[in-house]
Amino acid sequence: MLTNYLKIAWRTLRKQQGFTFINIFGLAVGLACCMLIMLYVLDELSFDQYNAKADRIYRIQTHLKFGGNDMNFALSPDPIGPTLKKDYPQVEQFVRLHRSGTWSVRRTGEPTSLREDNITFADSTLFDVFTLPLVSGDPKRALAEPNTVVISESAAKRHFGNQNPMGQTMLFDNNKTFKVSGVMRDMPQNSHFRSDFFLTMLNDDYEWGQWLSNNHYAYILLKPGTNPAVFAKNFDTIIEKYIGPQALQTVGTTMEQFRKAGNEIGYWLIPLTDIHLYSKQQYELAPNGDIQYVYIFSAVALFILLIACINFMNLATARSAKRAKEVGVRKVMGSERQQLIGQFMTESILTTVLAMVLALFIVAVALPAFNGLAAKEMSLRQLVSPYYLPLLVALPIVVGLLAGSYPALFLSSFQPITVLKGKINVSFRSAGLRSGLVVFQFMMSVILIVGTIIVYRQITYIQTKNVGFNRNQVLSVFGVYSIGKQAETFKQEVLRMPGVVSGSISGYLPTPSSRSDNSFFAEGQSNLNQGINMQNWGVDYDYLKTMGMQLVQGRGFSRDFGSDSSGIIINEAAVKVLGFKDPVGKRVWRFTDNQAKNRKTYTILGVIKNFHFESLRRNISALSLVLDSNSGAASFRLSSTDLPAVVKQIEAKWKQVAPGQPFSYQFMDDSFDEMYRAEQRIGTIALTFAALAILIACLGLFGLAAFMAEQRTKEIGVRKVLGASVGSIIGLLSKDFLKLVFISIIIASPIAWYAMNQWLSDFAYKIDIEWWMFALAGILAVGIALLTVSFQSIKAALMNPVKSLRSE
Known part of the structure; x- marks a missing residue:
């Protein structure tokens, strides 16, 4: 019996090559996306599991x-x-x-x-x-x-x-x-x-x-x-x-x-x-992941697979008119409904198995690029390991049963007398379930489009926001402490080079670098509960100029004042916490160790405008700068248009001053972008899977449009004979689909707004979700659907009415 099912299934698939291709390719892309995301999710969930305890x-x-x-x-x-x-x-x-x-x-x-x-x-x-x-x-x-x-x-x-x-x-x-x-x-x-x-x-x-x-x-x-x-x-x-x-x-x-x-x-x-x-704490050992993204991508994998399954169900039920007489004849010849269900489920599972083979090939080809995109080292061997192999084997069977269940039940339910008389009606407009499934497909596509737009807008906002300092064309050379007293010599030699505006030596940078918290107290305060906690950075005289930071009160450090070694510069956030109305000249102090008597007092020289020295996920907190010989990095502001040439000169000078020491550098804007590399990766991954989800949905829409045009061939011929234009026929054939796309946009918009509003809540500084983002997503969805349907619509509208009205 199974052999017979497989033979008939294979013949049917070969006979309907166009629909078979759409089904297999759509399912293959859906399964490949599902497997790639599954690899990503499994990798995220496996962190630190290698520890025996x-x-x-x-x-x-x-x-x-x-x-x-x-x-x-x-x-x-x-x-x-x-x-x-x-x-x-x-x-x-x-x-x-x-x-x-x-x-x-x-x-x-x-x-x-x-x-x-x-x-x-x-x-x-x-x-x-x-x-x-x-x-x-x-x-x-x-x-x-x-x-x-x-x-x-x-x-x-x-x-x-x-x-x-x-x-x-x-x-x-x-x-x-x-x-x-x-x-x-x-x-x-x-x-x-x-x-x-x-x-x-x-x-x-x-x-x-x-x-x-x-x-x-x-x-x-x-x-x-x-x-x-x-x-x-x-x-x-x-x-x-x-x-x-x-x-x-x-x-x-x-x-x-x-x-x-x-x-x-x-x-x-x-x-x-x-x-x-x-864990989303300050000072993590390394950038962490986020369970939110695991949930999101798991849902995306499920939805893409559902979209692919929906394509199969839509096309199978849409083609039911072609199979109706087959079902009628089989029932008249004595086939039971269970046997017909078995036949159609066999076709579904065979289609899915073929799609799975193609999906594995797609995953093998795409995995290196996906690894680069996700910053992972995943391999196809993880899927075929003994732990996950049963899941891999079960996946096409489960998908085949899921995708083929409704078509099998629907086709096997035809009454032989009705279908053999040709009275069955499977018109597109009467198929409410298919319409609902198309709405679901494009609803998910619109949600993914909106999500991608908002993620990229937030990343762009971060990259272009005025963060309170000028990070453009600032080159940081690391490991300067390894050359000891030669650090200042190196700085002065570089400052003599054309194209170098200023330079500063400090391990504390307004990008990922060293951090130091200290408790400070206003003069006259002595209790711990009266102090403030703020960052305390050791810098040199040229730090503010090199970093492009703006003084709003007082002055910066100057070599003309010997007392500046006990001076301090604070930001606006620190002024607010301290409660000073006129902070310049006021004094603050901190403990230098665990002994109450050991203190150091500073005089406030100036106030700098708040700048973002942490991720924009956090509000700007109190910060102070003091003169200190911290030689973690030497930073130089450059004005040259030929940056590679200046970098080569600086490298040559480094090798001269520090022979045998590695020359390691990074531009500050690149270092700043690293803080948001995870969001950039997530945005790119979301864009990729949104495009694939739309592709799969469009494959199904293309197949349905072909079926609809085929079903209405004679109607189109009659309309053309009566004088209908090509444009009116295209509009007639497209409006049913566009109506469904508009419904999907209406349903998707509030869901997308809620989901992305939750995502943005992690950022202290964020964009506003605006109406045009949903309008753009809707226009894209309508445009994509229209392009998909128009090919079949134009083809049907241009058909010679003599051929379409010819008697069968």
Whole structure:
């Protein structure tokens, strides 16, 4: 029986080649989109799952409301991990990470350094918590001694080639020597942080025991059976037992007074496997994903597949007139309805299987480009792995059953007497279900178009918004600290070059870079609850000029005033929080360590206009600038139109001043754009899948238009004989479809508005959703539908009426 079903199904597919192509190609594109998105979603959901103890690992996060700021950090105080391990038996182990940024690195004896970004200080317990297999070395001892480092296999290959790195020494920033005590496998890409170098925490130059500072990433491994929600209640005890006494000793205020002033401090646990998709805290180790996008793309995959299935159902039921007599004859010859359903379902599943084969080919071809688009390293092997292979096999069967169920039930329900007399009516206008399905297809297409327009408008807004500083043609050279006192010499040499307007040396840039929070107090204030929390950046005399920042009051730093070493410049947000009406000349102070007597006082020299130094997802917070010799990067404002030539000159000067040190640079506008690279990728992916969804919908519309023209051939012939013009016939054939598209626009608009309004709510600075965005999406949808239908309409309208009216 099955063999017979397959033979008839194959003959039917070959006989109707045009409709077969539309069905198979439409389903193939839908299945390919579904598989690509499924790979993306599975990759996002797999973050940190490689850790054997992932279900028991938690990161400690901080909530701090103080000094006009309400902040959530991925960081926590350095003593919190060891204290929890000491005081609570539920904690099996802890580990702290301290991201060290970018260093110049080389093996001892090598003349040239390489710029390495992924360098992290870690406790010796690192390998007890995380699953990071060592190919060489003892995980228990690898980071237990001073001046030791564990490197990845990739780093070993870069610095040692085919030599064994174990026991050899490496030079970091030209003055710190570490011995290689272990080589680990490269960390998986689906990890919320990645590092090629783990330096022992014993060499982290840090003043330990600071409960009032948050500078480390702390992870705890809870013992099996521990309830994390119950355990987290112990943080209240930690605050009272350790943070309260240090706050009292340092600034003379109790936690009760701190809270009465409207301030808050607290800690909570986030599961390791939730960090990538659910954590949106300040100072994450790396840019995280967003569960919102997982939901969105999962829905898009489902809708694209439904659109493809709807095409199949529409075309199958539309062609029912061609199959009606076949059904009647089969029933008269004794076929039961179940057998007819089996026949039609076999055709559907065969079509889907053929589409699946084509879809796998499309995925194999498109995956490299999709990886580049999504910044992933996904492979087709993930789909054919034992874990997902059953799903892959089941997918065409499920889709075949879904797409073929209604046509099979519809076709098998024909009464033989009715169809053999030719009385069955399957006109397009009477097919309410098909109309509803077409509306659904274009509704989803319009929603995707609106979403794409709004995403791109928001990205454009971000890129063109006046952010309070001039990021155009500013070149930042990194790793300047590695040349020590030569940094100023390098700056002066570059300033002599034509095309260089100004230059500044500072590791604090208004783009992703170093950050430093400090608590400041107005003169005369002494209690912690009277202070403000603000960024405190060390800069040089030329910083404001080079960054194009605008003074609104007072003056900037000047070499003419020796007292400027104790001066400070604040932004408008800081003035508002401090409550100063005339801030210039006022004095503020901060603690320099955990001792209440050790303070430094600053005089406010000027106020700069607010500028965005964080993502536009956040409001501008308080910030201050002080004179300090921070040599993380040298930034130069350029005026030359031949930027590549100037960069080459600067590179040549760098190699002269810093032989053997890597020349690493980036233009500031590129660095600024990196903050929104995720949104740009999402916008491009959304545009791609919106185009594919429209393509699939148009394939179905094209097939339905062909069927409609075929069904109304004689009507068109009669109208032409009676004098109807080609234009009127085209309008007649197109209006039914355009009416459905207009209905889909009306339904889609409020849904798209709500969805995109939710997406924009993540941004503190955002565009307004305007009416023209929906009008543009509607015009595009109508235009696309009209172009799709017009080909068949014109073809039918130009047909010779003599042929169309000829007797059968």
